[in-house]
Amino acid sequence: MIIWAIAKTTVGDALRKKVLQVFLVVAIALIVLSLSFSQTLEFSSRNGISADFMLLKSFGLGMMALAGIFISLILGVSLIPAEFERRTIYTILAKPVKRYEFVCGKFLGALMTLGITTGLMGVTFILTIVAKAIAAQHLGAGPTVAALQTQSTTGAESVAIFDWNMVWGVVMNYLQFMMLSSVVLLFSLIFTPTVNFFMGAAVYMVGFMSSIVQSLGNAEGASAFLKGLFTAVYYVLPQFDRFNVSNQLLHPETQITNMGFYTLWWGAYGLIYVLITLVVAILIFERKEV
Amino acid sequence: MSVAEAIVVDGLCKEYKGRLGDRVMAVNNISFSVQEGEIFGFIGPNGAGKTTTIKMLLGLLFPTAGKAMVLGQPAGDIEAKERISYLPESPYFYEHMTGAECLDFYCQLFRMGSAARKTKVAELLERVGLSKDGKRALRQYSKGMLQRVGIAQALINDPDLLFFDEPTSGLDPIAHKDIQDLILSLRQQGKTVFLSSHQLSDVEHVCNRVAIINRGELVKIGTMDELLHAGRTIVTLSNVGDELMAEIKPLASHVAVDADLTRFYVEADEDVHKAIEAARGKATLVSVVPQRQTLEDLFVEIVREGRK
Numbered sequence: 325m326i327i328w329a330i331a332k333t334t335v336g337d338a339l340r341k342k343v344l345q346v347f348l349v350v351a352i353a354l355i356v357l358s359l360s361f362s363q364t365l366e367f368s369s370r371n372g373i374s375a376d377f378m379l380l381k382s383f384g385l386g387m388m389a390l391a392g393i394f395i396s397l398i399l400g401v402s403l404i405p406a407e408f409e410r411r412t413i414y415t416i417l418a419k420p421v422k423r424y425e426f427v428c429g430k431f432l433g434a435l436m437t438l439g440i441t442t443g444l445m446g447v448t449f450i451l452t453i454v455a456k457a458i459a460a461q462h463l464g465a466g467p468t469v470a471a472l473q474t475q476s477t478t479g480a481e482s483v484a485i486f487d488w489n490m491v492w493g494v495v496m497n498y499l500q501f502m503m504l505s506s507v508v509l510l511f512s513l514i515f516t517p518t519v520n521f522f523m524g525a526a527v528y529m530v531g532f533m534s535s536i537v538q539s540l541g542n543a544e545g546a547s548a549f550l551k552g553l554f555t556a557v558y559y560v561l562p563q564f565d566r567f568n569v570s571n572q573l574l575h576p577e578t579q580i581t582n583m584g585f586y587t588l589w590w591g592a593y594g595l596i597y598v599l600i601t602l603v604v605a606i607l608i609f610e611r612k613e614v
Numbered sequence: 615m616s617v618a619e620a621i622v623v624d625g626l627c628k629e630y631k632g633r634l635g636d637r638v639m640a641v642n643n644i645s646f647s648v649q650e651g652e653i654f655g656f657i658g659p660n661g662a663g664k665t666t667t668i669k670m671l672l673g674l675l676f677p678t679a680g681k682a683m684v685l686g687q688p689a690g691d692i693e694a695k696e697r698i699s700y701l702p703e704s705p706y707f708y709e710h711m712t713g714a715e716c717l718d719f720y721c722q723l724f725r726m727g728s729a730a731r732k733t734k735v736a737e738l739l740e741r742v743g744l745s746k747d748g749k750r751a752l753r754q755y756s757k758g759m760l761q762r763v764g765i766a767q768a769l770i771n772d773p774d775l776l777f778f779d780e781p782t783s784g785l786d787p788i789a790h791k792d793i794q795d796l797i798l799s800l801r802q803q804g805k806t807v808f809l810s811s812h813q814l815s816d817v818e819h820v821c822n823r824v825a826i827i828n829r830g831e832l833v834k835i836g837t838m839d840e841l842l843h844a845g846r847t848i849v850t851l852s853n854v855g856d857e858l859m860a861e862i863k864p865l866a867s868h869v870a871v872d873a874d875l876t877r878f879y880v881e882a883d884e885d886v887h888k889a890i891e892a893a894r895g896k897a898t899l900v901s902v903v904p905q906r907q908t909l910e911d912l913f914v915e916i917v918r919e920g921r922k
Binding site: 325326328329333336337340410411412414415416417418419420421422611613614 | 669672673674675676692693695696698699700702704705706707708710711719720722723724725764767777
């Protein structure tokens, strides 16, 4: 009950942050506007996907990721430090509230806020694609409709207005926001908000290149120290690139063979990573003076 | 029957490390106890260590050395927190909430059910005189109204022990009086109040016992009668001759001559008697006025002494 009460308050507080509202509104506006950008492209088909749809999906997913990352950073950076700054933490922790309940409540609130913002961006993104598909069908644009054709289990072709793969893309985006906000929450107990913002951004960038970091860890000719360093970075930092599925969604030739297993595997990785980060944050907060 | 101790502080220390590696002793080896049902004043100048001590008693800060027990449990214990409350100096709340939402939030921290919360919030708003403003956002509240919300949140659990940190700071006289009355009503209900305040007249008026802290150290502790002992006495004589002046002057800490009246400020009771005896038949005794020290006098004296 206490965790839920703190989480609800966190959501109410977070959604009133002007900077968060600006990022959200701009992202949603740009996703909607991408509909008009795509009209300027010719219907050139590549692997069954028309260029206008490629642009819509690529831009939409990219915009969602960019806005989501900034929102995660802004939210995570101020989640607990703002409580110190405004001194609201004193009256809360003077009540029979265990410190882990406070941290969990704040983090759950952040996840709910990210869920709402990602949900709004995701719904806008999917509706934009649906609108484009309906418009294309009415106009009878060949390649566009072809792009929406999916192979049913019986082998017969059917036209799908709603593409479930896009939902998958949104969910994978949400998982990486979750991981990033947990890292930033942990850092917020150690660093100042400004340092934390840049540290969080750096972690995201390195984590986004985890495959390259892994290759560097296995590179021949590199010193044992460097190999060890890159391997450690690869395992310690979140592997954000595993959650960036734009390529798989846009290029059928790079499709994952077993999407269900991939989602479960990396979903579990994300949740375990968040759990470990949260436990470390709680252990630090237990000894933190307020 | 012995009275139980609500707070026991034993050799409590809090040391902070500065950025340059220097160490600052915010609270230095203080020991005291507060009896149940007592209104305990905790006074000291800014930076004396009052808030640090309160935060250690609430488990918000961890002592460097020593220990503190609150309602029979170690400071910060969750079980004890069910029975205590805290009103910080200038309390801050989530401004997007209304007064009622804010109190509902704090009620949830005591795991109260929905129906109980609704009743409690209405009761508390009524008690602090905010019934009509309960649905207004806190950002529209005045400082006095926010302080009332702070008091309301401190009364949610009908606490046995209340920590008030500068509760009247920056309030208008009406709000000030309301808080003073609240503390007196809490005393009548047998609650224990730990009151940290700069308003020495309030402390003198409502507290049973007072502790004075300066530069992290406990300088004095006791009841008002113990602390504000009968101070000096002013013996006023008229027509004091040179011989008598020479006889009485060594007994006084200060002598003031005003026309034919001479005032002798005598510290010890024994010396007052000697002065009166000496004056018998040699001068006219106009008045003997014992001066009771105020808490403010004592406080200023202690703080000035500490600065030397």
